[in-house]
Amino acid sequence: MDIIHGSQMEYESVPFAQRTGTIAFKRLFTGPKDTPEHFLFLLARQGEFYSPLHHHNFEQFRYGYRGSLSIDPNTTLNEGELAYHPEGAFYGPQQDLGGEREVLLLQFGGASGQGYLNITETAHLQDELKQRGRIEKGKYYPNDGGKTKDAYEAMWEVHSGRPLEYPEARYSQVIIVKPENCAWVPIRGTSNVYRKHLGTFTECETKAEIIKLDAGSKFEIVARDVTQLLFVLRGEGEAQGEGIQQESAIRLRAGQELRLQASTGLEVLNFILPDLHHLLKQD
Template sequence: MGKASDTDVERVGSMREGKLDQKHLLFGEDGSPNNYDLNMGLTGGGGWRTPRHRHNFDQIRYVIAGTLPYTETEVLEQGWVGYFPESVHYGPQERAEGLRTMVLQCGGASGAGYLSVAQREATNAELAKTGEFKKGLYHYTDENGVTQTKDGSEAIFEHATGGKLEFATPRYTDVIAINPAAYDWFPQGGDGVWEKWLGSFTERDLRIGFVRLDAGAVYQAGQFPSIEILFQISGQVTAGGEKYGPETGYEFLANEGPVPVEAVEPTEFLRAVLHKF
């Protein structure tokens, strides 16, 4: 079991426009198709802007406080969950100051994997020496002396890997915006353990949902055939002999469990089970 609750806050690099502070809770394994990054984001003064773009990896977003725009006219409300599938365009985004979100970025069903934060930020710094990131685009001069622009994330990926960024055929036509309040809770396993599945996606069975524990209830984690990620929304639990509170991230490897997580008081988690490879 991997877990993190007290990590440093970092300012996101200059690839996009505006201010975004991130607190990284958990990282996956570089080079794995299920590499991932679980983090929390806080939009700073002046907001945060991105152009319309897409990624070759998946994203799951949970709105902790505020409203998250994912196009010019559509938003995720507070408490909502969004599934941003690989290869699907979204944006432009104009995030307001004070927006707080949880974001899980992970390799998509195509198996293209996920370029780690450390790799991206190191590449970002290298590219800044030969060009400029402005409003989400990278501006540079090619070998023929001609000024060029490309999406910032595309420029970073291609410089870091030495290959061209390619996108799998999109499995969905749009971001999937989910209102968890419209779903019902069902008992799961032992007394006082409840679950709410929001959906299962792609042929590799990415799953998104919630787990709720009554006081004293024990959730037996890590019993899926792929990595299980929990993000603690509320309450207090004990795991591995230690106590944890809200905004803690937990990683359970495939079939690692059962690993007991016991609620000291009523507790709720967002749960994601990554793609099966």
């Protein structure tokens, strides 16, 4: 088990030429690189921002932590809402003008098994692309007159040394979950502990849920065969005896369990990453 406290971290700007705007990150956790199970879990602070219509070969969740942000011209992710972005599904253009917003972002390799290229570690790929062309408003324009493509797609191809083949979308569009409309369901065998199940996605069972503990309550997050990533939305308590508070993040690796205890009321967002064991065995 690993714990990091986002409230004690500073936002850091990173080279992000593949998109237009001002953005800074608090990097919480990452997964094993160059595997189907790689992931990036972070808090992002975003000012003005623009991203063209695009899609990805990985899955992602966005949680509106503070303020609202654009998903496309007709879709806004409001504070307290959760967006699930399926592999292969188009979204955008995204455009946020003025103001500032914070979003909890989880990007991870999905059911296609293509893995994930960490967006915060692509500066060298950006530099290489700029030697061959230009990056403008999220698009890459090669000097040789070749095909214009999404800047992230171009970086992925440089990194991988092959064309990116997008998986067929299992869902046709981004799914917006409104947790405030979901009921708290008492968890059997516990006292004053509740769950909001926000969704299960794909045949690999990617899941999102919120766990609520009333003050003084205890609860054990059971061990699974996959990574679980937790983020404290509100309240204070302990995780395996270590103090946690708002913006504390916890990583449970496969086979690890977690004992939570609430000092005040405690709400924790839990992401259960997809089960990709069948893909790992094929490797």
